[in-house]
Amino acid sequence: MKSAPFVMHQAHSQSNILDLLDQYGEDARVIAGGQTLVPVLAMRVASPDHLIDINQVKELKNFGITGDSLQVGAGVRQSELEHWSELRKTQPLLSMMFPWIAHTPIRNRGTVCGSIAHADPSAELVLGLAVLEGSVTLASKKKKRVVQAKDFFLGALQTSRQSNEFIEAVQFPIRGPHAGFGFAEYGYRHGDFAVVAVAVIKEDDAWTIGFGGIDDVVRIYKCTAISLDQVKQFIDELAAETEVREDPTATSGLRRHLMRTLGARACQQAMEFKSD
Amino acid sequence: MSAYPITPPIANGINTSAAYGFALDACGIEIDPATCAAKIDQYITVHDAGRILNPALADGQIYGAYAQAVGAALFEEFVYSSDGNFLSGTFADYRLPTASDVGVPKIYHQESPSPFTPLGAKGIGEGNSMSTPVCIANAIADALDLENIVLPVTPSRIHALLVEKGALKLDKPSSQVSSMTTNTDYPLKAKGEVKLEVLPEDIFAVLMDPERLKNVIPGCESIHKKFIANGIRYDCIAVVRIGIAKARFAAQVDLTKVQSPDSFVLGGEGRGPLGMALGMGQVSLKKEGTTTILIYDYQAQVSGKLAAIGSRLLEGAIRLVLDQLFRALAKEAGAKYEGLFKSLITKLFVLLGMAK
Numbered sequence: 354m355k356s357a358p359f360v361m362h363q364a365h366s367q368s369n370i371l372d373l374l375d376q377y378g379e380d381a382r383v384i385a386g387g388q389t390l391v392p393v394l395a396m397r398v399a400s401p402d403h404l405i406d407i408n409q410v411k412e413l414k415n416f417g418i419t420g421d422s423l424q425v426g427a428g429v430r431q432s433e434l435e436h437w438s439e440l441r442k443t444q445p446l447l448s449m450m451f452p453w454i455a456h457t458p459i460r461n462r463g464t465v466c467g468s469i470a471h472a473d474p475s476a477e478l479v480l481g482l483a484v485l486e487g488s489v490t491l492a493s494k495k496k497k498r499v500v501q502a503k504d505f506f507l508g509a510l511q512t513s514r515q516s517n518e519f520i521e522a523v524q525f526p527i528r529g530p531h532a533g534f535g536f537a538e539y540g541y542r543h544g545d546f547a548v549v550a551v552a553v554i555k556e557d558d559a560w561t562i563g564f565g566g567i568d569d570v571v572r573i574y575k576c577t578a579i580s581l582d583q584v585k586q587f588i589d590e591l592a593a594e595t596e597v598r599e600d601p602t603a604t605s606g607l608r609r610h611l612m613r614t615l616g617a618r619a620c621q622q623a624m625e626f627k628s629d
Numbered sequence: 630m631s632a633y634p635i636t637p638p639i640a641n642g643i644n645t646s647a648a649y650g651f652a653l654d655a656c657g658i659e660i661d662p663a664t665c666a667a668k669i670d671q672y673i674t675v676h677d678a679g680r681i682l683n684p685a686l687a688d689g690q691i692y693g694a695y696a697q698a699v700g701a702a703l704f705e706e707f708v709y710s711s712d713g714n715f716l717s718g719t720f721a722d723y724r725l726p727t728a729s730d731v732g733v734p735k736i737y738h739q740e741s742p743s744p745f746t747p748l749g750a751k752g753i754g755e756g757n758s759m760s761t762p763v764c765i766a767n768a769i770a771d772a773l774d775l776e777n778i779v780l781p782v783t784p785s786r787i788h789a790l791l792v793e794k795g796a797l798k799l800d801k802p803s804s805q806v807s808s809m810t811t812n813t814d815y816p817l818k819a820k821g822e823v824k825l826e827v828l829p830e831d832i833f834a835v836l837m838d839p840e841r842l843k844n845v846i847p848g849c850e851s852i853h854k855k856f857i858a859n860g861i862r863y864d865c866i867a868v869v870r871i872g873i874a875k876a877r878f879a880a881q882v883d884l885t886k887v888q889s890p891d892s893f894v895l896g897g898e899g900r901g902p903l904g905m906a907l908g909m910g911q912v913s914l915k916k917e918g919t920t921t922i923l924i925y926d927y928q929a930q931v932s933g934k935l936a937a938i939g940s941r942l943l944e945g946a947i948r949l950v951l952d953q954l955f956r957a958l959a960k961e962a963g964a965k966y967e968g969l970f971k972s973l974i975t976k977l978f979v980l981l982g983m984a985k
Contacts (some may be wrong), residue, residue, distance in 0.1 A: 381874075387872065400876040471873065507919070508871060521934065539664045541704070542727050548784075593800055601708045601716050607665060607788040609800045614663035 356394035362405045367412060367492070370405055370519050375494040377403045380514040384427060388455070388463035391472050416442060418464075422524040423485070431460040431468070431478075442481070442629050443527055446485065446552060449536040450477040458542045466520045469505075472512045475546040475566040477538070479506065484552040484563030488524045491518040499524075500586040509569040532556045535622030537615040548603045549611035555623040560584050562616065566599040567608050579616075580625055588616035647741035649676040649694070650751040654764040660772055665784040665791065667703060667769055674733040674760070679743040679751035688736055691754050695734050698761030700726045706781050731923060822924040823955060827889035829921045831833035831962040836884065836893070845957040850877075860885035869901070876903040890914055906930070925956075 364370045374381055381403040384390055393399045398449075407413060407539060413428035416437075421445050425434060435451040454460055454468075454477050466476040469489060482489075483502045490499050491514055505512050528534075535553035537595065540546060550565040563573045574591060578584040592612040599605035657671040665709045674691060675685055681687050683731045704724040708716040717723040734757075744747025775814040791797040825832065839854040846852070849866035856860050863882045868875060880899035885892040892913040907930050915922040 379875075393873050399876065457899060521932045525714055539666075539784075541666075541724055542730055543725070546721070593798075599802075601722065604785040604788065605802065609796060611664065612786055618663070 354395055354397060356391075357397055357400040359394075359401055359617075362403060364405050364407050364410055367410055367519075367521070370407055370410065371492060371494045371517075373403070373405050374517045374519055377405075381516075383406055383407055383427075383519060385467050386430065386463040388459050388467065390467075407512055418527070419524070422448075422526045424522050424524050425465045426522045427464065427466040427520055429544050431465055432457070433511075434465055434581060435460060444485075444525055444533040444555065445622070445626070445628065446536060447478075447525065448535065449509035450481055450552070453477050453536075453538050453540075453547070453550070455457035459624050463588055465487050465549075469523050470512065470520050472506050472508075472510050473546070474509055474568060474570050475548075475550065477547070477550060477565070480552050480563050480571050481522060483573055484554060484561055485525050485528070486561075487523060489514075489520055490516075490522045492521040492522065493518045497521070503573075508569050511533050528554060529556065530628060532628075533623040533626035535624075535626065536579075537619040537622070539615060546602075549608055549615055551612070551615045551619040553616075553619040553623040555620075555626070559586075560620070560623075562588065562591075562620070564612060564616075567595070567612065569598075581620060584620045585617050587619050588620070589613055592616070638897050639642040646752060646960050648679060649752040650679065651739075652760045654757070654760045656764050658765065658768040658772060660769070660787060662791075662985045665764075665787040666789060667782055667784075669732055670697065672732065672761075672764075673737070674734050674757060675737040675739060676753055676756060677739040677741055677751065678753035679746065680740055680749035680799040681738060681753075682748060682750055684738075687738070691734070691736050691757055692756065693756035695733045695761055696726065696811040697755075697759045699731050699765070701758070701780060702762040702765040703781050703783070704730070706783070817948070822922050823959075824917075825921045825923055825959045825962065826919070827921060827959070828875060828919065829916050831960065832914055832921060832923070833890045835958065835962050837861070837889075841961055844961050845954065847954060847957065857883065857885075860887050867899070868901075874903065876901045876904070890916075907913050 362373050364373060370383070374383070377449045378607055382390060382399065382401040382405070384404045384406050385408065390399065394401075407428060410428060413426040416423070416429045416434060418424070431451065431454060433472040434447070436446060451460070463559045465478060467568055468476050469482055481487075483506065485502075487502050488499050489502070490497065490575045493515065493539070494517065505514075507513055533553075533555040535555075536551065536567070538547045538550040540548060547566040549567060552563045552565075554561040558577050558579050560576050560578055561573065563571055565571050572595065574587075576587045578585065578587060592609040595609075595612075597605045597612070599608075653675045655673045657666045659670050661668065662665070674695065676687070676691065676720060695757070702871060704726050706717060706723070708722070710716055736916050741752045760793075762780055766780055766782065769782050769787075770776060770778045772785075773794065775790060775794075778790075779786060788797065792799050833928055835845060839852045841853050842863065843849045846867050847866060848870060850866045850868060852863055852865040855864070861884045863880075863884075865880050865882065866877060867880055868877050878899040878901035882895070882897040885894045885896065892911065894910070898908070898911045909928055911926050913924045915924065
């Protein structure tokens with residue numbers, strides 16, 4: 354199939370993007386890498402009247418450390434961040450996740466902010482932003498606001514972005530030098546959506562464990578544990594008690610099982626983690 | 630074969646070939662206890678195709694048929710909902726194996742020329758699409774010590790088999806079961822109650838007034854009221870948004886058996902380019918001081934392209950649309966909005982079994 358007709362706007366500056374969004378709102382979609390948008394346009398699942406291409410806006414292509422966060426602009430490709438020499442040092446969790454995000458050609462075009470905007474509960478970057486307790490900077494013609502990840506992701510593909518707002522950047526907070534990180538995922542084939550993905554951050558006895566793929570949003574749990582056995586016990590009970598999805602992709606039983614096995618694997622990784 | 634029969638020998642039997650090829654397969658399968666996934670470690674396939682006329686083409690037939698067979702044995706499946714909708718209609722849901730999933734089988738040839746063909750050739754086309762699924766199923770049956778294996782042997786199936794054997798923990802079933810996997814006419818069911826800080830009369834006032842109802846239905850563009858046999862019918866056009874998707878639906882909503890201000894039956898159907906939705910339910914309003922307890926019990930089904938695309942995400946999206954509806958109803962009826970908003974969502978989610 355071919356996409357329904359639309360008007361393409363080549364934005365030349367951020368203020369131009371905000372003007373266009375203010376004017377067209379719900380009828381417009383921002384396009385950066387187009388790795389989700391183009392297929393759904395072709396299937397006519399989405400048929401916006403206006404597309405706003407932000408690829409020519411140079412100021413959006415920046416990323417770097419701002420305060421105590423890694424800030425990534427709307428135009429930054431996933432592979433640019435993946436191959437950044439400082440990534441492993443500043444954001445070890447993201448560097449563990451990148452090889453699991455789709456495939457190389459998709460990461461070469463797809464943007465970090467685009468993945469956050471799409472808010473797929475199985476997406477690695479969505480899990481990363483949620484478990485690191487990061488935030489999203491939303492700009493509109495009238496104001497700018499910073500929304501915490503937990504308030505940004507409302508449900509499957511649903512975010513608190515208003516139709517006139519533009520995701521200018523996302524912020525991934527940098528953890529202290531003693532933090533340990535772990536990540537494990539299972540998908541049926543390489544590059545598939547995660548059936549279950551687990552991200553773990555350990556700071557002394559405090560553990561933050563995030564699960565993607567089990568529900569409409571990423572689920573984050575915290576516990577205090579002094580040993581690997583204790584944290585495994587916590588995950589075991591979590592897997593038994595939490596509501597998880599059951600759908601044609603996977604049974605709830607398999608998802609609970611993966612929470613336990615992948616959870617244990619990611620926790621072990623976080624325990625043995627050595628920073629560069 | 631002593632001589633080849635020219636006429637069909639037995640009842641319903643037809644001898645389709647003068648010279649049959651033979652194949653023998655053996656494989657080593659590894660089942661990862663952590664993920665319940667089966668992986669092919671080694672695959673050996675031996676063919677007797679008589680005299681091989683073109684070795685490259687013969688091997689090509691084997692590689693091709695083998696790849697198809699691995700797909701059939703471990704990945705590919707046509708999934709239909711109970712109402713007949715095709716659910717694995719995209720390559721995200723209908724999984725084909727990739728090169729790294731298929732691997733390379735070891736091929737051996739045993740050439741025993743046929744006495745019935747001029748060059749001694751037999752057949753070799755697509756032999757592995759028959760032998761390989763059986764071989765993989767047998768290996769898995771052996772590994773798990775079971776007799777019956779249903780193909781494709783997906784991790785969900787292996788997990789279920791391991792639970793049945795007592796090798797893995799039996800967890801409580803999920804209450805968040807997708808409508809795609811249940812077997813009823815109206816697969817999506819929701820039942821529960823919400824507390825609204827307005828009187829039942831206020832809610833009824835909204836339900837009877839198309840102008841005010843327009844503010845309640847998410848994305849409502851137009852609405853017309855008319856009287857039908859035992860109630861009211863609203864014809865409306867609404868734009869439904871589910872994440873990136875947006876579609877205009879023409880919906881017909883019937884309010885029947887209206888017993889103001891206590892209860893009514895809410896039925897409806899919506900049609901749009903992305904599919905069709907049908908729903909039916911009973912709504913009762915119970916007065917409690919200055920508040921109303923809204924009790925609902927409804928069933929719905931979704932079909933068409935909407936149901937076939939991204940089955941993984943559809944359910945959650947429907948819940949969000951319903952959530953919008955309740956929020957808007959409370960607001961329009963004049964409920965104190967601040968604070969209620971959050972508790973309403975939380976409660977709704979609890980009722981739908983999504984949170985606790």
